[in-house]
Amino acid sequence: MxxxxxxxxxxxxxxxxxxxxxxxxxxxxxxxxxxxxxxxxxxxxxxxxxxxxxxxxxxxxxxxxxxxxxxxxxxxxxxxxxxxxxxxxxxxxxxxDRPMPTYPDGFPPEVIERFEAAIGRKVLGNRPASGTVIIQELGDEHVRTGSPIVYTSADSVFQIAAHEEVIPLEELYRMCQIAREILQGEHAVGRVIARPFLGPFPEEGPDGVRQVYRRTTNRRDFSLAPxxxxxxxxxxxxxxxxxxxxxxxxxxxxxxxxxxxxxxxxxxxxxxxxxxxxxxxxxxxxxxxxxxxxxxxxxxxxxxxxxxxxxxxxxxxxxxxxxxxxxxxxxxxxxxxxxxxxxxxxxxxxxxxxxxxxxxxxxxxxxxxxxxxxxxxxxxxxxxxxxxxxxxxxxxxxxxxxxxxxxx
The missing domain is CATH 3.40.720.10 (Alkaline Phosphatase, subunit A)
Incomplete structure (x- = not known):
């Protein structure tokens, strides 16, 4: 060598x-x-x-x-x-030789309905979004209903955000594994990503103190195999x-x-x-x-x-x-x-x-x-x-x- x-x-x-x-x-x-x-x-x-x-x-x-x-x-x-x-x-x-699938309009019903049936819960979101923004928009509803937040981006990703005290980490990771099994063939996105968060926490802003959710470091990616x-x-x-x-x-x-x-x-x-x-x-x-x-x-x-x-x-x-x-x-x-x-x-x-x-x-x-x-x-x-x-x-x-x- x-x-x-x-x-x-x-x-x-x-x-x-x-x-x-x-x-x-x-x-x-x-x-x-x-x-x-x-x-x-x-x-x-x-x-x-x-x-x-x-x-x-x-x-x-x-x-x-x-x-x-x-x-x-x-x-x-x-x-x-x-x-x-x-x-x-x-x-x-x-x-x-071809790009991985992306979903600028959110995931189609055949994906979301299979996912919801498999996890026994309805989802929130299902649209392209910034991860830090969508948890502020839907975090309260998620905490109230227990419905995971599903979103994507310009990348080939299926992201699931959940409050760690509402959906424990192991349950979130199990949901990601289920999504990974569903997202094959024409819907084989590059990564399914667990996006856990906590809060709300007080944060000082230009308009005073507001309550915000913050992502934790317990992210996990579930990728396709090469x-x-x-x-x-x-x-x-x-x-x-x-x-x-x-x-x-x-x-x-x-x-x-x-x-x-x-x-x-x-x-x-x-x-x-x-x-x-x-x-x-x-x-x-x-x-x-x-x-x-x-x-x-x-x-x-x-x-x-x-x-x-x-x-x-x-x-x-x-x-x-x-x-x-x-x-x-x-x-x-x-x-x-x-x-x-x-x-x-x-x-x-x-x-x-x-x-x-x-x-x-x-x-x-x-x-x-x-x-x-x-x-x-x-x-x-x-x-x-x-x-x-x-x-x-x-x-x-x-x-x-x-x-x-x-x-x-």
């Missing part, structure tokens, strides 16, 4: 510019990182700049340093769509470890995962990733997702918080880089965009970065990759479990790949 361990950190929704077909999705001009930098008057991300981010996207505070520490490129999404599941699957070598083997399956079959941090295991329906580490927010994801680098010595992959960029800031168009989140990750990165050994590789990427500066609160169809750090080597340009699957193909070749069915390895372009030869 060219390396012993690889660490892939997905900064969820951190896109770097609209794809050529972005107009088909209403995403012309989207550039999550660049537009955020401009909106806040500049980003303080010195470590990301040193790793080469400034060579991929421009904006105040983004600097193209002369000799970046990491090899850098941008990757286009080949699959149609712009959702989390599609993006992650393509990163690991499973590219979809239709074909991914890099994770190949690694597991070869006896290599696959550590999934944050929502990674849920995205892959647990397939190909040897160790699941729960981490509900960016800080805990970073801390858990660092701990695995320090303690998980066996060969394999550490695969982590920083979810807050998408869930807390991108979908809520919170530009200031998005920028602060990028800067917080940047401040943490030196701890990860210092913990890596010579046989480790560290990769930063994303799964789509979610530009907080546009009127839309949906994901955006964007290029994603690939920053490939190999201790002891300077970086080179990897250019524009035709598919996210090039990352999975490169990891498969380096781990000796390839080739995958999709993607083109760029191992031979990497300085360590040229030194050791592409055949490893």
């Amino acid at each position: 060219a390396w012993k361990r690889a660490v892939v950190l997905v900064l969820d929704s951190v896109g770097i510019g609209a794809l050529p077909d972005a107009d088909r999705y209403g995403d012309e001009g989207s550039n999550t990182v660049g537009n955020t930098a401009r909106a806040v008057g500049g980003l303080k991300v010195p470590t990301l700049n040193q790793l080469g981010l400034g060579h991929l996207v421009s904006g105040p505070g983004l600097e193209a340093v002369p000799e970046p520490l990491a090899s850098y490129g941008r990757m286009a999404e080949r699959a149609p769509g712009k959702d989390t599941t599609t993006g992650h699957w393509e990163l690991m070598g499973c590219t979809l 239709p074909r083997p991914t890099l994770l399956d190949r690694l597991q079959e070869a006896g290599l470890a696959v550590h999934a941090v944050g929502k990674i295991s849920d995205i892959f329906a647990g397939r190909g995962i040897t160790n699941k580490v729960a981490a509900p927010n960016n800080q805990e994801v970073l801390e858990a990733t660092l701990e695995l680098i320090r303690t998980a010595s066996e060969p394999g992959l550490i695969f982590a997702n920083c979810v807050d960029f998408d869930t807390l800031w991108g979908h809520r168009n919170d530009v200031q918080a998005y920028a602060a989140g990028l800067e917080a990750v940047d401040r943490f990165l030196p701890r990860i880089l210092e913990a890596l050994g010579p046989e480790d590789r560290f990769i930063i990427t994303a799964d789509h965009g979610c530009d907080p500066t546009t009127p839309s609160t949906d994901h955006s169809r964007e290029y994603v970065p690939v920053l490939w750090y190999a201790p002891g080597y300077r970086g080179v340009s990897l250019g524009t990759r035709a598919t996210f699957a090039d990352l999975g193909a490169t990891l498969a070749e380096g781990f000796g479990v390839g080739p995958l069915d999709e993607g083109t390895s760029f191992l031979s372009q990497l300085p360590e790949g040229r030194k050791h030869g592409a055949a490893v």
Whole structure:
């Protein structure tokens, strides 16, 4: 193998510019990182700049340093769509040929009626909505009736919100499993998501104190299994470890995962990733997702918080880089965009970065990759479990790949 361990950190929704077909999705001009930098008057991300981010996207505070520490490129999404599941699957070598179903008018009667019959309750909502908004609108009625709140978004998701003291967590998770069994075939949404909340709590606002409901950290995703083997399956079959941090295991329906580490927010994801680098010595992959960029800031168009989140990750990165050994590789990427500066609160169809750090080597340009699957193909070749069915390895372009030869 060219390396012993690889660490892939997905900064969820951190896109770097609209794809050529972005107009088909209403995403012309989207550039999550660049537009955020401009909106806040500049980003303080010195470590990301040193790793080469400034060579991929421009904006105040983004600097193209002369000799970046990491090899850098941008990757286009080949699959149609712009959702989390599609993006992650393509990163690991499973590219979809058609988008997952979405429901801009809510779910049809054949879905809702089957679901209501199976859980023995009527539902509230059944429309596209912001999760934080719909629980304010329907929370009181839900508490009074015990009816779960069902809603969707521009993504391929069936979301169920419930007050933890009205519908206990295990019951909510059971409802999600029922929905997952129903949502197959033409209605096979990418994820069924449990969205528990508590409250109401007093909150000071411009018009005085109001009572609000707040989501808890007990979210759980019930995803489709990938239709074909991914890099994770190949690694597991070869006896290599696959550590999934944050929502990674849920995205892959647990397939190909040897160790699941729960981490509900960016800080805990970073801390858990660092701990695995320090303690998980066996060969394999550490695969982590920083979810807050998408869930807390991108979908809520919170530009200031998005920028602060990028800067917080940047401040943490030196701890990860210092913990890596010579046989480790560290990769930063994303799964789509979610530009907080546009009127839309949906994901955006964007290029994603690939920053490939190999201790002891300077970086080179990897250019524009035709598919996210090039990352999975490169990891498969380096781990000796390839080739995958999709993607083109760029191992031979990497300085360590040229030194050791592409055949490893």
